Amino acid sequence: MAPRNNPDIEKDADAQGGGVQSVDRALQILEILAREGDAGVSEIADEMGVHKSTVSRLVGSLVNRELVRQNSERGKYQLGFGILRLATSIPGRLSVVHEAREVLEALAGEYKETVNLAVLRSNYAVNVDQAMGPSTLATYDWVGSLTPLHATSSGKVLLAALTADERSQVLKTVGLPARTPRTITNRAELEKQLLDVARNGYAVVHEEFEIGLTAVAVPIYNHMGNVIAAVSISGPAFRFTPEEHPGLIDALREAGFTISAKMGYRRR
Structure with a gap:
């Protein structure tokens, strides 16, 4: 497990990198969910070595775009139907x-x-x-x-x-x-x-x-x-x-x- 970073430092890094780091991390989240089927914020944060608040912020954006959805029964996240719409267009x-x-x-x-x-x-x-x-x-x-x-x-x-x-x-x-x-x-x-x-x-x-x-x-x-x-x-x-x-x-x-x-x- 990689050490978790300070969320404030992570935000500054995202800003300096023009959001490229956020994009990369969002893609990592999608890859984790594709591989695991579903995962909670803590599990994702542990694997990525970042703070839970960073994962929550990124997952929230993905949920808004319907690329990720939350399983109401387990509270974990999984890929959403937005991914299917993107995939079927290819x-x-x-x-x-x-x-x-x-x-x-x-x-x-x-x-x-x-x-x-x-x-x-x-x-x-x-x-x-x-x-x-x-x-x-x-x-x-x-x-x-x-x-x-x-x-x-x-x-x-x-x-x-x-x-x-x-x-x-x-x-x-x-x-x-x-x-x-x-x-x-x-x-x-x-x-x-x-x-x-x-x-x-x-x-x-x-x-x-x-x-x-x-x-x-x-x-x-x-x-x-x-x-x-x-x-x-x-x-x-x-x-x-x-x-x-x-x-x-x-x-x-x-x-x-x-x-x-x-x-x-x-x-x-």
Whole structure:
């Protein structure tokens, strides 16, 4: 526990700092309440190492803005509905394409292969953005392409995130057609692989969608922790082997988390 400061000194510090310290402390209070669920003034003051009067003053301002409310039964404070109003205004303004663009380009530049961003639409993985590596072989434009969920790395990431009922409905509609001799067309085998995808956090396909093409993909999450997209790196099978490339899969997973964080996701 940090030592409590003198409330008069704290007020002077706030005034000299133009209120920046008060803003920082108010945000600390919100973070404490988000973490704990609820807390009393004394508990908050103890954790922050400030005087109770300082916490009371800041909590009062937050209550007036409906960012914090007091639990009438326990007398403790918890986050208010004002927080919800602020939070719900964000997702609709976020574009995964816009937020991911810089990350896609960085991946393409580092690994010299094609990087795609895909989302689930009408039972297919739809590529909505692409960053091209410098290789002369990486010339195909996948943007707008509908690709089968069961035969692509992005598709498997998106499939693995669905509930069993949702997945059954999708596969009942589109089936498991073979795109190449290596395409998985057995439902039980596919389900086993999807369990691995969910557990490991990535999917790799070797020539299942197209002969000579290998790809690896990871999920992108939104602020609710739901998978909303997948980012993949693909390249010619003769030179691109993700499992044997030191650090590639880990770097791709971190890239997925970076985009997810821009979409409001908080990694636990």
